[in-house]
Structures are given as structure tokens and as C-alpha cells.
Amino acid sequence: MISRLAQFGFLMFTVWAAHAAAPAIPSWPDFRGPNGGGVSSDAKPPSGISPTQNVLWSVEVPWSPSSPTVWGERVFLTTFAEGKLETRAYSAKDGRLLWARIAPAEKLEEFHGTEGSPAAGSAVTDGTQVVSYFGSFGLIAYDLDGRELWRYPLPIARTAGNFGSGTSPLLAGGRVILNRDLASGSALLSVDAKTGKKVWETLRPEAPTSYGTPILWENAGRTDLVVAGSLSIKGYDPATGAERWVVRGLPSYSCTTPVVGDGLLFYAGWSPGKSDSPWPSWESTVEKQDKDGDGKISLEEFENGPVWFKAQDVDGDGWLTRQDWDAIGGLMKKGENVLLAVRPGGQGDITDTHVAWRVTRGLPYVPSPLYYQGRVYLIKDGGMMSSYDAQTGKPYYSQERLPAQGGYYASPVAAAGRVWLASLQGKLSEVKAGGDKPEVLNSADFGERIAGTPALAGDKIFLRTQSKLYAFGPGPTQ
Numbered sequence: 001m002i003s004r005l006a007q008f009g010f011l012m013f014t015v016w017a018a019h020a021a022a023p024a025i026p027s028w029p030d031f032r033g034p035n036g037g038g039v040s041s042d043a044k045p046p047s048g049i050s051p052t053q054n055v056l057w058s059v060e061v062p063w064s065p066s067s068p069t070v071w072g073e074r075v076f077l078t079t080f081a082e083g084k085l086e087t088r089a090y091s092a093k094d095g096r097l098l099w100a101r102i103a104p105a106e107k108l109e110e111f112h113g114t115e116g117s118p119a120a121g122s123a124v125t126d127g128t129q130v131v132s133y134f135g136s137f138g139l140i141a142y143d144l145d146g147r148e149l150w151r152y153p154l155p156i157a158r159t160a161g162n163f164g165s166g167t168s169p170l171l172a173g174g175r176v177i178l179n180r181d182l183a184s185g186s187a188l189l190s191v192d193a194k195t196g197k198k199v200w201e202t203l204r205p206e207a208p209t210s211y212g213t214p215i216l217w218e219n220a221g222r223t224d225l226v227v228a229g230s231l232s233i234k235g236y237d238p239a240t241g242a243e244r245w246v247v248r249g250l251p252s253y254s255c256t257t258p259v260v261g262d263g264l265l266f267y268a269g270w271s272p273g274k275s276d277s278p279w280p281s282w283e284s285t286v287e288k289q290d291k292d293g294d295g296k297i298s299l300e301e302f303e304n305g306p307v308w309f310k311a312q313d314v315d316g317d318g319w320l321t322r323q324d325w326d327a328i329g330g331l332m333k334k335g336e337n338v339l340l341a342v343r344p345g346g347q348g349d350i351t352d353t354h355v356a357w358r359v360t361r362g363l364p365y366v367p368s369p370l371y372y373q374g375r376v377y378l379i380k381d382g383g384m385m386s387s388y389d390a391q392t393g394k395p396y397y398s399q400e401r402l403p404a405q406g407g408y409y410a411s412p413v414a415a416a417g418r419v420w421l422a423s424l425q426g427k428l429s430e431v432k433a434g435g436d437k438p439e440v441l442n443s444a445d446f447g448e449r450i451a452g453t454p455a456l457a458g459d460k461i462f463l464r465t466q467s468k469l470y471a472f473g474p475g476p477t478q
Helices: 004-020 282-289 305-312 322-334
Strands: 055-060 069-071 074-081 084-091 097-102 129-134 138-143 148-153 170-172 175-180 187-192 198-203 215-219 222-228 232-236 243-248 259-261 264-269 338-342 355-359 370-372 375-380 384-389 395-401 413-415 418-422 427-432 439-445 455-457 460-464 468-472
Touching: 069 455, 074 129, 074 468, 084 129, 138 175, 170 215, 215 259, 222 264, 259 370, 264 375, 282 322, 305 322, 338 375, 370 413, 413 455
Parallel strands: none
Antiparallel strands: 055 468, 069 074, 074 084, 084 097, 129 138, 138 148, 170 175, 175 187, 187 198, 215 222, 222 232, 232 243, 259 264, 264 338, 338 355, 370 375, 375 384, 384 395, 413 418, 418 427, 427 439, 455 460, 460 468
16 A cells, blocks of 8 residues: 555655646636746737737637636636526637537526626646536546546535635546635535545634635645635645644635745735724624614615625525624624735744735735736736835836726736736736836726636637637737
């Protein structure tokens, strides 16, 4: 029998090999590319893209906020339309739909009609298979030609306020890793990538809904599986799921995915409830919205609509009461909005020993941070961009406003000395990396919503808008 140590060593080797042996063909295999970092080390996409410039092709696609992933001549999307959840493969060469496969969910999870989707998770691939996660179904894997390999059904996801799922799977070292931080029953799951059989499952009972994706952090002679959630970020043993370390002091609700670089781990996130967006008192809320004076608020009385009513009706009894209000407010008070850097090698609670630096300005709500060429970049709602030294946290610039203002869901990505940022309002900014302020090289308006993160592969950029999937590259445009 192979010893536990040998099994661990083999897993670490396969994890290392999966990331060290970069494919010769263009790829952007995960949400935000290799290991979720948002960076391609070899891509050389064109500058100056727009709906009419450097367009190789564009095709109509059903809307969902998930992001494209790429392997060679295939672009993968998860979609939701006409009640169907699908994984789709498109030709990277001309945009033809190569195949579409339905995830046979018996019932759809509840989700926010405009901000959420039951197809919010991005597909992940390793060049031999593609794996998708749907909160209404679970995990499902196909080969690159669309033949189903296995499925791992899961109970339907219920998120806080029934907003909808947001996490994407990670595929590395022969394992599919999925984090499901839900309203109840939160867990981190490892599944064998060949068979679809469970390897381990670690419960996260203290973790309410979060939306980030797990990453791997190779550090101090080991590999940590890192997951950011409500109030804390944790490192796990990828072979067993055992918790190794925790850093506390994160936002009350976490939407972002951490990144690694310069030997450090970086997390950035913001959630309402602190001084810049305080949680109102129960007394002021009742005074304003309790029209019949019975000391509680019904759906009919609530001013912000049914989605936010459900989000705040913690016990699900159909009323907002002081108990509901104080439960949410208490969680928000515990949260800390922050950009932080974590040093490697920790064990146990390392909040006071391994946090290298913290910053509290320019923080993103939904977009994840970007580490690129010795800097950490952030984009905050309002189109405010910040850049910090990765080793010290010293700002090169902070909250510099881009021409593209408004909200941001897509995360920044980088290649060839440039950073791309897409706003919810459909404006794509290309910014020169470095400098003491953002140098905007190009700004393009796509005229419709952009929620997914662009993919950079080879000499192409793939961008998903509200209704289209675009490919941009050198050569004749459409």
C-alpha cells in the first residue's frame, strides 16, 4: 500500500506539473486564466480593440455573467437560456458553435434576475476535459468534443438572500476542487478528475455565502489550497482538505478571489456595513418603512424589492424583524474591508504573525485583485484604479479615476505590459502597466453590459458582453 506521505508527494508533483508545464498551445484554462491570476505570461493580444477594430469574429450568445475559458481552438462558456443550463464550446478560429450540452437540473436555484444567474460559474479545462459547476445541478465533465465523462450531482444551492451562485471550479493535480459557501451547509469539495468520485469534503460551518474561487499557492516548500470566505481566508492541504492556517479580518461577505506573486498571497475585498456604507439602525428603518406600525416589515412595506427582502429575512419567516436586522448588522460589524498581503509558511491562526501589510483604500466589491510585474492593481466601483507595491503596500497611485466610470464586476487582466478593465456599462479600458498614474492607451464602448472577465490567449482577446462573444486579434477585421 502506498504510504500517506507518498500519496501526498505524488499529488504535489502532479499539481506542480500541471502548472509548471505550460501548454504550447494558447490557453486561458480557468476563471481569470492560469490559477485565477488574471495574467498571461506569453499572450500578445492586439492593442486598440473596439466593436469595430481588430474584430476577428463575434457571435450571439445567451447572457450569463460567467467568463470565457480557452484551450487551443476551443472557447468554453456556461450559459442559461430558455430554462436550460448548458456548457458550450465555440471555435476560437471563427466563432462557430461546436457543441452545447445541457446540465439536467430538475429545479433551478433562486437567483437575482439581473445581477445573478444559475450559470455564473466559469468552466475550467486542462486540455483533456472541461468541467462546469451549476448551483442547480452540481459538477459535470466532458471531453473536448462534448462527450460526457462523469457527473457529480449536488443539492441545489441556496445562497444568502437567494442571490445565486458565483464560484467556479479549480482543476489541478488530478482533482476538481469546488468551494460552496452557502446560506447553510458550506463545504469545500475535492473530486477525482478522471472518475468524478469524491476524494474528500471539508465542512465550513462558519462560512456563510461567498463567491470567490479557490486557488493554489506554492510556497515554503508546500502547496496550499486557498479559499477566501466571510471574515477570513484559509489555507488547506490539497491532498486531504485539512485546514492549515487562517487569516482573519476580511469583509463580512467576500466576492473576490485571491492572487499570488512575489512569494506572497494577496486578497482584496469590500462589503457594505462599514463607515463608507453604514448599516442603518433598526429604529430608523422601522420608522421609515413600517407603514402599519406593527413593529415589523412585510414584503409589501419593504422599499428595496423582493430580492433584498429575502436577503435580509434571515429566518425566512416572511417578515423583517429586529432579530433579522441585528443578525446582518452584527456580521457586517465584524467585517474588515481590506487589501492585505500574507507571507508563506504559516500554521494555525496567522493573522498577527504572517500579514505583511494592509491597505484600506481603493478596495473592490466584485473584481478580484491583479498581481502583475511587482504590483497589485485594484479597480473600484466608480472607475477608480489603484496600484500598490507588492512587497510593501506602498501606493504608486490610489483611486485614480478612469474615463470608464460606473460599476465593475469583471476582474482586471494583464499581458504584454498592459492591463484591461471592463465596466458593467460596457466600456473596456486598456491601461499601460506601471507608472505613477493610469495611462489609458485605449477606451472602447461596447454599448451593452459586460460582467464576465476577458480571456487572453495567444494573440487573441475573447470578450463576452450581454449578447455577444467577441474574438479580437491581428489581421483583417469583420
